[in-house]
Amino acid sequence: MRVEQIAVFLENKSGRLAEITGILAENEINIRALSVADTADFGILRLIVNKVDLARKVLKENGFTVGKTNVIAVEVPDQAGGLAGVLKTVETEGLNVEYMYAFVNKTGENAVLIFRFDEMDKAIQSLQKAGLTLLSGEQVCAL
Amino acid sequence: MNMMRVEEIETLPRTGLESIQLQRLQRLVHRVYETVAPYRVKMDAAGVKPDDIQSLADLKKLPFTTKDDLRDNYPFGLFTVPMDDVVRVHASSGTTGKPTVVGYTRGDIEMWASVMARALSMAGVTKGDMIHNAYGYGLFTGGLGAHYGAEYLGATVIPVSGGNTKRQITIMRDFGSTVLLATPSYALNLADAMIDVGVHPEELKLRVGIHGAEPWSENMREEVERKLGIRAVDIYGLSEVIGPGVAMECLETDRGMHILEDHFLPEIVDPDTFEPLPYGESGELVFTTLTKEAFPIIRYRTKDLSRLIVEPCKCGRTLVRMEKVTGRTDDMLxxxxxxxxxxxxxxxxxxxxxxxxxxxxxxxxxxxxxxxxxxxxxxxxxxxxxxxxxxxxxxxxxxxxxxxxxxxxxxxxxxxxxxxxxxxxxxxxxxxxxx
CATH class of the missing domain: 3.30.300.30 (ANL, C-terminal domain)
Incomplete structure (x- = not known):
């Protein structure tokens, strides 16, 4: 139950994000979710897209440093306390979150939480045991 | 006020100085040929024997020494005396990670102190001075080299070293420092920090600053002089030759630093052909140490670009002057x-x-x-x-x-x-x- 995510290195200079989204658009790649982690000197763009390998290839061809990693997508009802419930499980199971971000699906009924844990296998087991819904890559892109 | 000292050897007619240099050079060449295999190998390859050095002009027959030679013989391979006779080592950074190591006998330390003391004298420093030595103490030759010279002169040294700028200002004011030894950039840093802590240069007894170890321009000199209210003079040295005290500006010169030529024999060579150039022409500065014991060096290519001025100086010294280093022949920063x-x-x-x-x-x-x-x-x-x-x-x-x-x-x-x-x-x- 892993979802492939691509990460792109960004120097802090103007226009880089626009350039990346432009390249993806030209190649008809759809972005399902994204987040940017930024420091004083650089940023890391994380993307979940419908065509992971193509996205990686075209960005590389355009000179970007691109990495592929696995994340976990957890679906929760889009209502108050949705995220809190998941994080409670994360805490009681002693899982270490490297980072997370979220988006709401088109119907607006559910929210999807994207997690990067340091121990992915343990996290998958724990979250499933707690009865949470984990989505596959195809499911995320089909939303 | 103590009298400034001008050594007799510094005002000799050129011919007198040159005959001393030749004697010392001949002795040196014999000694390194006999005691240091790498020198002997290079001289043999160049087809030159110690007895071939019959005049100073014959110096050009000797092979150059470069930083690569120092690296190849790391750490002590070019020392001419047993380690028992070496009382100190210093080191500076090399090109590929290995430092460049130099060694000193007790006699070398004494000679170094004496040349550094003479250099200080050129800047009008006397035994009555309070010397604030902000050069770094350690493997770097700057701190200890200046320190021993100041003591040799009989002045009072404050071995304050680098860092802790605010405390330095307090010490300078309370101890009544009259001479500042520091890199030019650190001197400016001190001047700015004085404004921050509310100490005015007029509260200090500082009279002269002796600045070296990094390139600085005439503009920077004016800035140091204006901000600290002192005379700022230039000093030159490098660890491969000895450390600070190789050359020093006197207070009367219009340009250039007097080379302590009775110990360090300078040449200027064409940076491309390595042919010696006459006085006045610009090229790479090359030094041969005439009196060092543990680590003498023959025709060391400094990679510093400069020019030699042989015309006598207003101060009366006949020692040749080197112009402020204008650049490097390599990519060293x-x-x-x-x-x-x-x-x-x-x-x-x-x-x-x-x-x-x-x-x-x-x-x-x-x-x-x-x-x-x-x-x-x-x-x-x-x-x-x-x-x-x-x-x-x-x-x-x-x-x-x-x-x-x-x-x-x-x-x-x-x-x-x-x-x-x-x-x-x-x-x-x-x-x-x-x-």
């Missing part, structure tokens, strides 16, 4: 008084797994201090989706550069292929300092 070779940075980067050897060094002067930034391209191997991984990488590079070079730098990760690849040699250094 001097950052806050520390020698930095781009190849050393490359050496560090190559040692870190996954880091590409595409880098650039950016040097700036912020306020009065030099800053160095190393730009490193982020390759697929080192890239991560986690911020902490990349931050650990920059920290690791920073720590390793600091360990090797002794210079704190900023490491900036950049996108691949953003560092310009020029045809042939990459431009490794962008030096934005206006010196």
């Amino acid at each position: 001097i950052i806050r008084g520390v020698n930095v070779f781009p190849s050393q940075v490359e050496h560090v980067l190559m040692g870190i797994k996954g880091v590409e050897p595409h880098y650039q060094i950016e040097v700036n002067r912020e306020g009065n201090l030099d800053t160095m930034a190393v730009l490193v391209e982020v390759s697929d191997q080192v890239f991560s989706d986690e911020v902490k991984v990349l931050e650990n990488l920059t920290k690791k590079i920073q720590v390793e550069i600091k360990d090797l070079l002794g210079v704190t730098c900023k490491v900036k990760l950049v996108e691949p292929r953003t560092i310009k690849r020029s045809e042939g040699k990459a431009q490794r250094v962008i030096d934005n300092r206006t010196l």
